Amino acid sequence: MSGRILIVDDNVTRRITLAARLSGAFYEIQVAGSAQEALELLEHWQPGTILIADELQCMPAGRFLRRLRADSRCAEVSLLVVTAPGAHMGRAGLLSAGADDVIPRSEPQEVFRARMRAQERARDVVNTLRLRGPDLRLPGLAEPLGRFQGVSRASFIAPDAATARDWRRAFEGLPGFRMTFTDMAELREGAGRAAPPGQPDRAGLLVLGLAPESESRGLRLLAEMANRSDRMEQEILIFAPGAAPRIQAQAYEIGASAVMAGPFDAAEIAARMRLLQLRLTRRRALRRALAESLRASVTDPLTGLHNRRFALPRLAQISRAAAMRGESFAVMVADLDHFKEVNDRHGHAAGDLVLQAVAQVMRQNLRAEDVLARIGGEEFLAILPGIGAAMAEALAHRICTRIREAPVVLPDLPRGLPLTISVGLTCGGAGLRSPEELLEDADRALYAAKRAGRDRVLCHPMLPGDARTARRLAGG
Numbered sequence: 001m002s003g004r005i006l007i008v009d010d011n012v013t014r015r016i017t018l019a020a021r022l023s024g025a026f027y028e029i030q031v032a033g034s035a036q037e038a039l040e041l042l043e044h045w046q047p048g049t050i051l052i053a054d055e056l057q058c059m060p061a062g063r064f065l066r067r068l069r070a071d072s073r074c075a076e077v078s079l080l081v082v083t084a085p086g087a088h089m090g091r092a093g094l095l096s097a098g099a100d101d102v103i104p105r106s107e108p109q110e111v112f113r114a115r116m117r118a119q120e121r122a123r124d125v126v127n128t129l130r131l132r133g134p135d136l137r138l139p140g141l142a143e144p145l146g147r148f149q150g151v152s153r154a155s156f157i158a159p160d161a162a163t164a165r166d167w168r169r170a171f172e173g174l175p176g177f178r179m180t181f182t183d184m185a186e187l188r189e190g191a192g193r194a195a196p197p198g199q200p201d202r203a204g205l206l207v208l209g210l211a212p213e214s215e216s217r218g219l220r221l222l223a224e225m226a227n228r229s230d231r232m233e234q235e236i237l238i239f240a241p242g243a244a245p246r247i248q249a250q251a252y253e254i255g256a257s258a259v260m261a262g263p264f265d266a267a268e269i270a271a272r273m274r275l276l277q278l279r280l281t282r283r284r285a286l287r288r289a290l291a292e293s294l295r296a297s298v299t300d301p302l303t304g305l306h307n308r309r310f311a312l313p314r315l316a317q318i319s320r321a322a323a324m325r326g327e328s329f330a331v332m333v334a335d336l337d338h339f340k341e342v343n344d345r346h347g348h349a350a351g352d353l354v355l356q357a358v359a360q361v362m363r364q365n366l367r368a369e370d371v372l373a374r375i376g377g378e379e380f381l382a383i384l385p386g387i388g389a390a391m392a393e394a395l396a397h398r399i400c401t402r403i404r405e406a407p408v409v410l411p412d413l414p415r416g417l418p419l420t421i422s423v424g425l426t427c428g429g430a431g432l433r434s435p436e437e438l439l440e441d442a443d444r445a446l447y448a449a450k451r452a453g454r455d456r457v458l459c460h461p462m463l464p465g466d467a468r469t470a471r472r473l474a475g476g
Contacts, residue, residue: 226255
């Protein structure tokens with residue numbers, strides 16, 4: 001899909017010329033002689049980019065753009081309008097109607113291809129972040145993004161102080177943006193200070209003006225912004241009236257989101273800012289959705305604790321770190337006593353309430369650095385870094401006591417349901433046992449605690465205080 005381009009133009013000569021310009025870039029190209037023909041082609045062929053002539057006779061380009069933007073098949077498609085040479089009027093309207101960019105038909109080949117690559121990079125980032133498949137669409141993210149845009153930060157860096165003042169008059173108060181204005185000289189003066197005034201925000205929009213005498217410095221600043229680790233939190237618009245094709249192509253290749261080389265047009269700059277704001281807002285929403293999905297994959301939905309997928313690799317990490325530092329750590333496996341009876345007598349909804357209450361008690365009685373996870377139906381795992389057997393046993397006994405002393409209130413039991421928990425404990429740190437062996441030893445201790453009558457803590461290998469229980473178990 002990303003290497004597919006659809007050309008929509010009712011002029012045969014223009015279609016052939018545009019296809020020829022793209023022929024050396026190994027795109028798969030289809031052409032349509034009308035808007036209707038393009039819509040029919042979309043029924044069975046999915047392009048990554050659609051190039052639309054601004055002089056369509058059958059349908060105005062603006063109306064065709066809005067039609068495509070309303071089509072779910074074009075949600076991830078770049079829509080680029082190709083205009084007559086030297087045409088600057090109406091570009092803001094085309095951008096507002098849904099165009100991702102407006103390209104003059106006479107644009108030099110090196111700029112044209114650099115612009116196409118920039119659009120592909122932007123689309124590839126979105127496709128990388130986007131959750132795939134109908135089962136991965138998260139609730140709450142299907143509404144129009146405009147509802148969530150809020151206010152974006154925008155930094156204007158002009159080539160000189162006079163231009164910065166002109167820009168302030170033209171754009172200050174533009175709805176949806178919180179703006180700062182500065183110029184190249186002001187940035188140079190503040191370069192040695194910790195927080196120079198007018199320093200461009202690391203997140204938001206950057207509008208960077210280039211003049212012939214400041215092109216090199218502007219491109220260096222662009223490279224600096226593009227190479228930051230938080231680059232995905234920024235969109236960069238270059239305004240370089242009359243810039244040579246080489247400078248425009250360089251700006252795109254370095255990381256500019258869009259380059260304007262025509263005359264100053266406040267309406268077009270504002271339209272491009274809103275377009276880039278929408279792109280940035282969507283990317284942030286997709287990153288949040290992806291992060292939430294990753295968190296959900298390692299979280300138990302009932303208790304909010306970590307799950308087995310998180311806990312077992314974390315146990316391996318803590319075990320390696322303890323072996324390297326010569327520190328000890330403990331592994332605790334806890335299991336609710338007689339939990340099946342809770343479900344059988346009071347129902348699974350009551351069982352869920354019990355698990356949530358036990359998880360809360362355990363969380364409250366462990367340290368912030370401890371790892372707590374639900375690894376089975378009524379089974380919990382706690383990894384306790386940096387402590388020895390005595391302290392770990394004290395923590396385990398405290399958990400048993402807190403659970404015993406806090407009956408869980410259920411709808412049919414206003415006085416509460418008494419609960420107990422059994423705990424198996426083992427300690428690591430010498431590097432002699434693998435994480436799997438540590439977990440097995442904690443499980444052995446848990447089963448021994450169950451056999452010993454439940455509601456207790458046992459260790460494997462056993463601590464001196466467990467000898468009496470061991471002799472009792474050996475005697476039957």
